[in-house]
Amino acid sequence: MPRVSRKQADLNREIIVEAATRLFRERGLHGISVVDVMGAAGLTHGGFYGHFESKEALAREAGGRAFEQSAERWKARIAEHDDKTAARHALVDPYLSAASRDNPGDSCPVVAFAGDMCHEATDSGLRQTFMEGLDKLLESYGSLVNSGDAERDRRQALVEYSLMVGALTLARATRGEPLSDEILDAARAFLTADDSTTTAAIPIL
Numbered sequence: 001m002p003r004v005s006r007k008q009a010d011l012n013r014e015i016i017v018e019a020a021t022r023l024f025r026e027r028g029l030h031g032i033s034v035v036d037v038m039g040a041a042g043l044t045h046g047g048f049y050g051h052f053e054s055k056e057a058l059a060r061e062a063g064g065r066a067f068e069q070s071a072e073r074w075k076a077r078i079a080e081h082d083d084k085t086a087a088r089h090a091l092v093d094p095y096l097s098a099a100s101r102d103n104p105g106d107s108c109p110v111v112a113f114a115g116d117m118c119h120e121a122t123d124s125g126l127r128q129t130f131m132e133g134l135d136k137l138l139e140s141y142g143s144l145v146n147s148g149d150a151e152r153d154r155r156q157a158l159v160e161y162s163l164m165v166g167a168l169t170l171a172r173a174t175r176g177e178p179l180s181d182e183i184l185d186a187a188r189a190f191l192t193a194d195d196s197t198t199t200a201a202i203p204i205l
Helices: 006-027 034-041 045-050 055-079 084-095 098-102 109-117 125-142 150-173 178-191 195-201
Strands: none
Touching (some): 006 034, 006 109, 034 045, 034 055, 055 125, 084 098, 098 150, 098 178, 109 125, 109 150, 125 150, 150 178
């Protein structure tokens, strides 16, 4: 069998990473096998180890890619607005939407991977990738919470982002039930209410 060219090998690797990025978001980092990934990529199982030394190595790269995609998406949405409140709403509205709930393969990697991270060692490569990605998203969201008190803003951002992640997780867990839409609607309305109302409603100690 002739060897593939370097260009084709690079293309195949990219296809594998993109397929894994979507699958890991849909099923979690430990919810799929190498066979699943290669099948989704349209490639044979035997070719996997020519690109990656292990499934974990692929998971780290695909997880990092998922966070990069989310960070770039947020950056683009923020750039469309001069007003920070409008920019924050531009993040919250699509995040807490039915489309986000129903399409996990193209949605939040934090929701997708957080459950797996509960079982990862604190020094694992996967957890490091998760923490780096989470920190960037929190920094991005936190830049839109600006009361002038840095400590208060940090806590406010943590509370609001945690609410977003929790609401999306519960909405997926209850998908198909009226409660699912209720959760999304309630969380979105709360977070996009008038800033003074939202700040007063969330106790920051």
